[in-house]
Amino acid sequence: MAEKVGRFFKAAILGIFMVVMLLPIYLMVENSFTPASVFLKVPPDLFPYEFTLANYQRVFSNQYLGRWALNSLIVIGAIVTIGIVTNCAAGYVFAFSNQKIYRYLFWAMLSPMFVSGYVLIISRFLVIRWLHISGMLAVILMPLFWPTGIYLSRNYFHSIPMSLIESARMDGASEFAILMKVVLPVSKPLVGACMAFLAMAAMGDYIWAHLNLTRPASKTYLVGLLQSTLETYQIRSVGYNLAVGVMLFIPYLIVFSLSSRYFITGLTTGAMKE
Amino acid sequence: MKPRAALLMILPALVLFAVTFIAPLLLVGRLSFYQSDYVHTAYVGFQNYIDAFRDTYFLKSFVNSSVMTIMLAPLITIVAYTVASAISDYSEKVQAAARFLFYVPGLTSGLIMGILWLWILDRSGLVNNFIVSFGGEPVPWLYDLWPARFSIVLVSTFSGMGGYIILYAVTMHAIPEELRDAAKVDGASGRQYKKLIQRPLMMPTILLALLLSIVGTMQLWESIYMLTAEGGPEGGTASPVYEIFLTAFKFGKAGYAAAKGIILMLVLIAILLIKNRVEGWLRK
Secondary structure, eight states: OHHHHHHHHHHHHHHHHHHHHHHHHHHHHHHHTSOGGGGGOSSOOSSOOOOOOHHHHHHHTOTTHHHHHHHHHHHHHHHHHHHHHHHHHHHHHHHHOOOHHHHHHHHHHHGGGGSOHHHHHHHHHHHHHHTTOOHHHHHHHTTOOOHHHHHHHHHHHHTSOHHHHHHHHHTTOOHHHHIIIIIGGGOHHHHHHHHHHHHHHHHHOOHHHHHHOOSGGGOOHHHHHHHHHHTTOOGGGHHHHHHHHHHHHHHHHHHHHHHHHHHHHHHHHHHHTO | OOHHHHHHHHHHHHHHHIIIIIHHHHHHHHHTTEEESSSOEEEOTTHHHHHHHHOHHHHHHHHHHHHHHHHHHHHHHHHHHHHHHHHTTSOHHHHHHHHHHHHGGGSSOHHHHHHHHHHHHSTTSHHHHHHHHTTOOOOOTTTSHHHHHHHHHHHHHHHHHHHHHHHHHHHHHTSOHHHHHHHHHTTOOHHHHIIIIIHHHHHHHHHHHHHHHHHHHHTOOHHHHHHOTTSSGGGOSOOHHHHHHIIIIISOOHHHHHHHHHHHHHHHHHHHHHHHHHHHHHHO
């Protein structure tokens, strides 16, 4: 009996806590369908009954919206594909090469995890000026190196039976072919988790993209939409701002829903094999 | 693995490592000895470092982060651990659903949730609207020192909690079943198991989470940018990273910002070393 009461309490507390955690999201969605006049009311309507699509119409009437989405898709696509291949190739070498130098290099390559990217922004500008690249290319280039991915993939590959690799080598496959055709296909949780992480990081890159993309048509989805809320903050435009918030939130939700089953397995297998 | 094949495969990552990390890092180091406003550059030796240690706003940013860590870390550690421990008692399916739902608020960066919090906490925003309608005085959530700090901590709690819950849940999940079974056979209650077996095993993860929250608070940028763009009242919410950002881009002092960046990096490395020391000491 006591145990049952305890269980009930635990479930109730978890439930209440979950409601509290999700409350901000609920407020954002709910009020993005609310007309401007409601926000001026005192006391506020927590459950407004007036419904409008005007805020979303304003978002979609933005002439650049499609362009920004396309720019973001290009940036995210490039970062995810190039990022996965380069980082997994590095992880492969760290997992399967027994040359000593790679052991040191592995730890050296993890060092960026401890340096804030914000501190490097100024000098990253100097680097891209040297390389004579700018705009979208710069936005794609800088987040490509991803130490966490190298760390996760190296640990994950360690758990793959060596015999699998040996037999592919016997068949005369090159190391890169083994990575692409043998190792990655049996590492779906890892690849899924890495793709999700990289995509979300690419989507969330604001300041570097903001500083590099100055023409209206060249902005990314996040930079363009977020700035449209910052330029005109006032209580009247809250409905529009929240609609932008929802629009910016949806891509994250899609990526996370698609990848959540890989998330945990991709991480645990790597973490536990250390 | 043939050395040539290994080299070829690591080369792309190596080039990216050099271009996006090593080169910028060396350049920051060099820049920190120069006075630069992006156009004119002059060598000043250690002057930037000397100035940084006398810079009230820079020193204050470390105080800000410490204060916010003290407000944030115990709360997040206790709540996330308790929640993770509670959901570990349920079936696999419920656990997965719970982890998903708890992670949703933290999916996006503080930038996007900042849009919402700006409205909730603004002078004439949602919270103040409630306070006024109950006859209270509106609180300047974003414009007074302590309310502003509290606001930033609140936003960080909401966006950070899910990640910590997942971290704890995943590590707890990896504790071998046999340990729990063995404890049961020896007559330990569920509560005894959690206190005597689970908690010691989770100690390294708790330390890691503490480290992450300390380092995370020092590098906080998004929510500060959205809610207190100038670094808050009396510079009272700016994290070191945000202070460096303001130095570089608002005041246009690139060299000075670089020196501050190097100091911050050394502080972060020191914190990491302390954490490793504490871990080694706990293991004994």
